Amino acid sequence: MFASVIVSVSSNSVDRLFTYKIPDSLVDTIRVGHRVFIPFGNRDIQGFVIDITETTEFDISKVKEINRIMDGTPVLTKELIQLSKKIATYYIDRQISVIEAILPVALKAKTKTILKLSETAGSNATELFDELQKNNEIVVSNLDKNHLKSIIPFMKSGEFVEETIVAQHTKKKTNRAVRSLNTNRMPSERAVKQRELLEWIESEAEPVTLLSIKDAGYSVQVIDALEKRGLVERVDIVVDRDPYESRVFFEAERHTLNKEQQVAFNKIEYSMKQYKHETFLLHGVTGSGKTEVYLEAIESALEAGKDAIMLVPEIALTPQMVNRFKARFGDYVAVLHSALSHGEKYDEWRKIKEGRARISIGARSSIFAPFKNVGVIIIDEEHESTYKQGERPLYDARQVAKWRAEYFNCPLILGSATPSLESYARSEKGVFTRLELKHRAKAQPLPETTIVDMALSRQEGNISIVSDILREKIIDRIQKEEQIILLLNRRGYAHFLLCQDCGHVPMCPNCDISLTYHKSNGTLMCHYCAYETSVPNKCPECQSSSITFRGSGTEKVEEILRDMFNTEVVRMDIDTTRNKGKHETLLMHFEDENIPILLGTQMIAKGLDFPNVTLVGVLNADTTLNIPDFRANERTFQLLTQVAGRAGRGDKTGEVIFQTYNPDHYSILDAQMNRYKEFYMKEMEYRRIARYSPYFFHVLFIITSENLEHCVKASHDISKILLENISNQSIVIGPSPSPIERINNRFRFQILLKYRHEPTLKDILEQLDQRYYVAYKKSGVSLRIDVDPQFIM
Template sequence: MFASVIVSVSSNSVDRLFTYKIPDSLVDTIRVGHRVFIPFGNRDIQGFVIEIKETADIDVSKVKEINRIMDGTPVLTEELIQLSKKIASYYVDRQISVIEAILPVALKTKSKTILKLSEHAGNEATVLFNELQKNNEVIVRNLDKDELKKIVPFMKSKELIEETIIAQHTKKKTNRAVRSLYTGNMPSERAVKQRELLEWIESEDAPITLLRIRDAGYSVQLVDALEVKGLVERVDVIVDRDPYDTRVFFESERHTLNDEQQIAYNKIKDAMIENRQETFLLHGITGSGKTEVYLETIEHALNKGKEAIMLVPEIALTPQMVHRFKARFGDDVAVLHSALSHGEKYDEWRKIKEGRASIAIGARSSIFAPFKNIGIIIIDEEHESTYKQGERPLYDARQVALWRAAYFNCPLILGSATPSLESYARSEKGVYKRLELKHRAKAQPLPETTIVDMALSRQEGNISIVSDILREKIIERIEKNEQIILLLNRRGYAHFLLCQDCGHVPMCPNCDISLTYHKSNGTLMCHYCAFETPVPNKCPECQSTAVTFRGSGTEKVEEILRDMFNTEVVRMDIDTTRNKGMHETLLSHFVEDNIPILLGTQMIAKGLDFPNVTLVGVLNADTTLNIPDFRANERTFQLLTQVAGRAGRGDKTGEVIFQTYNPDHYAILDAQMNRYIDFYKKEMEYRKIARYSPYYFHVLFTITSENFNHCVKASHDVSTKLLEHISNQSIVIGPSPSPIERIKNKFRFQILLKYRHEPALLEILEQLDQRYYVAYKKSGVSLRIDVDPQFIM
């Protein structure tokens, strides 16, 4: 038997399958998806078994043998292997890179797979374990072929249990516990506590941790006494690193679906019953109860014995969302997001792989949850750009979800109050089936929204970032003991430092962008390369002391609000939520201590449901409007509509204030009136004229080099190659400098390809990728190919 193996080497030159002989001792053990150690050149490396076949397609005498397997069970399913190949092809990347993105980081760190005796191990398994163990553990990769053959039957009978130990988390994976060695001899009747503790230990099916014993009021000395008498022994037990182990989730109250929700649910359920792959666009205004529809469809999938994946944007994965799912489904839920440690993510992934969780909820990478029988996939806030990976492989979780849904013949739900133009256009053409939720679930009215012209406000003498109208509304809410959410999508204290005598603005030495002032640590910082420098006392150019800060970020506005209203403010941005658990801590502080004002960047715009929030203020509605990207209008409309939906979600009426210098812009006016259809029609007209998505597909080529001339030359080369091979129906824009021409000391040029149908495009992209893979090694010029980009920057 032979195996086709992909090697864990991120190089185009080895981006193919290699044939290896399966040793006779492993023929019954190795399966597709196994990690294996293989000889490659003059070293042993890791690979993944992609295919098993009876014959080799090359000279058998030249075929090397697989050394050993790394895990008792495969880490990849056959479906995920097929998916990795599809992703690599579509997004022009190496399959091994995709496989590594699919698997948790913990499996790519220094790790070892060991075997342990189960509680039910028989004598034969125990004898074998004792023969093979070193330091009370058996490391799978150290076993030879004969030893591996011996352990297989005991793994199948679950007498030997497999565990992956991650080097940096080993100590957290086990807890000290006590198990009974009781054979009929009890402590003396005078040792009441010892007898009591032994009876408890004996009654349990599994060892009891010392932590549980102490919590129950027994001392460690009692355990010592029982151990001396040979009645118990200390052992290590595996424990999951549960990020929510300190939280208590009470079963939530079930809500009866209203008519709109019931209609939507019934149509999705019909597709589930028929095992029909269909994509539903659930278009529901903020507060319309989309989540309740999600919960019902997931429950139906579980009742059918199937599994569910629910994706939410990272910024929307709030404690409220997690609580809602945990309260409904308990331990059936595995949560995956970036705030977890590698070990916690690995344990959540392992719960899914071992069948101990049937629901995966999380951010973008959760789309790769290793389920084998998916019944429903849900993408909430489907319009969010964060579903597109920013580093290679540049996959889009929405596209991956479509592929997985097709494989499992299950429905895919795309939910949003402000769907992407692409999704809504597909629903107009019948490619997606659109379901509408036009009313709030609890029949609350949508908040009334007022637009404040900040240019007019300045003319009237108010130069503050808080307009007179918004200030009055905030005071009114504070007096009523109600809460306010304020959005400013710009972090830091001030946008930049300016010399008032010569006009000098300190720039990042590595990037073509000004440095942002952060008062908390007294530095000027680059938000692209993290360069930091102390704030100068005088101008570096003319030595003038007339330096001043211009613009306002969340850090400065927090100070302004505290002084203006003499009240406490909770600030949420990247700077205040860097540490683990701070997101939840800050929101809990806001709710439980009834803090009047929550100030933050776009991370507060969605996923929050606070009944006492009756006022939402957007301090600068133009921030996203001025970005040089064709989706700027769409993102502005979406952000404003989403944050406005945070107001008036309880019994109290909500109100919203948009502060802007563009009061007549249709994106802002339509967001004010919650007119999605009007905005959609206007924006589609502009997209059609300018030949942008969804009328055209896009590929963005970004060429970077530390040498400006090399960058320019390569850009023209890429452009020439494209023009030689594409049809005259497609459009090539560029090459031109990127909006930010230099980042991290690398010059950046870009080319945008717009096309509708190019059958040979994939071949062209692969040739360019290969060409510049070689070029990078020679001259340091790199080419990034972004298929279906979310940002043209």
């Protein structure tokens, strides 16, 4: 038998399958998806078994053997292996890079698989274990072929239990526990506590933790006495790291679907019962109860014996979503997102792989949850750009979800109040099935929205970031003990430092961008390369003391709000949520303590549901409007509509204030009136004329180098290759300097390719990728190929 193996070396030169002979002793053991140690050159490295065949076209005498396997069971399913190849081909990347993105970080670290003796082991298993064990465990990778073959029957019978030990902080978590030695002896009748405790321990199928014993009122001395008499022993038991172990989830009250929700669910359920892949666009206004439809769809999948994947765009949304899902489905829910530690994420992944969890909830990377029988995939807020990976592999979770749904013949549900133009256009053409929720679930009215012209406000003498109208509304809500959400999509204290005498603005030495002032640590900071420097007392150029801060970020506005309203403010941005668990802590503090104001960046704009929030204010509605990107209008409309939907979700009427210097822009006016279809028609006409998505597909080429001349030369070279190989129906824009021309001391040029149909495009992209992989080693010129980019900056 022979195995096709992909090696864990991130290099284009070895981005292919290598053939290895499977030793006779491993023929019945090795499966597709196993991690293995293989001889490669003059060293042993890790690889993944991609395929197994009975014969090979190579000279058998020259085919090397697999040394050993790393795990008792495969870490990849056949479906995930196929998926990794599809992603690598579509997004122009190496398959091994995709595989490493699919697996948790813990499996990329140094690991070892060990075997432990189970309590049900017989004499033969015990004898073999005693022969092979060291420190009461057997390390699988240390076994020779004969020993490995001999343990397989005991693994299948469950007498040997497999565990994966991960180096450093990703080791399995253990708790100290006590188990009975089953001697059939009991303490004397006078030792009442000892007898009670021993009877309890013997009645349990698993060892009882010391913590549970102490909580039940038994002292350490009682345990010591039983141990001294040889009746019990202390052991370590493996427990899952549960990020929600301190939380109690009460069973949620079931909501009856309203008419719109029921119609939507019936169509999804019919597709599920037909084992038919269908993509549904669930277009519902904010507060229309899309999550209830998700819950019903997932329950239907579970009842059919299948599993479910649920994606959310932001970590900030995860706590509230987890609360609802845990309350409904309990321990069936696994959570996967970047805020978990490596160990917690690894344990959640294991729960899924071992079948102990049936539902995964998380951000982008949780689309790779290792389920083997998916019944439904749901992407909430499907329009969000965060579903696109920002570093290689540059996959889009929405496209990956579509491929997985096709493989499992199950529905894919894309939910949003403001769908992407691409998704809505596909629903217009019947490629997606559109389901509409036009009313809020509890029949609450949508909030009334007022637009405030900040240019006019300044002319009237108010130079504050808070307009007179918004200030009055905030005072009113504070007096009523209602809550307010304020959005400012810019963090830090001030945008930049300015010398009023010579006009000098401190710039990042590594990037072509001004430094942002952060008052909390008293530094000027670059938000691209994280460069920091102290704030100068005098202008570095003219030595003038007339330096001032310009612009306002969330840090400064928090200070203004505290002074203006003499009240507590919860601020949520990257700076306040860096530490683990801070998202949930801040949101719980805002809700449980009824804090009057929640101020934040776009992470607070969607998905949050606070019944006492009756006022939403957007302090600068133009922030995303002024970005040099063809999706700027769409993102502005989406952000404003989403954040407006946070108001009036309970029994009280909501109100929204948009502060802007562009009061007549259609993105803002249509968001004010919640007119999605009208906005869609206007924006589609602009996209048609400008020949952008969804009328054209895009590939963005970013060329970077520390040498400007090399960067320019490579950019023109790539442009020439494209023009020589594509049809005249496609459009090449550039090369031109990127909007931010230098980041981290690397100059940046870009080229945008617009196309409708280019049969040989993948070949061209692969050739360019290979060419500049070699060029990077020689001259340091790097090429990044972004297929279906979300940003063109």
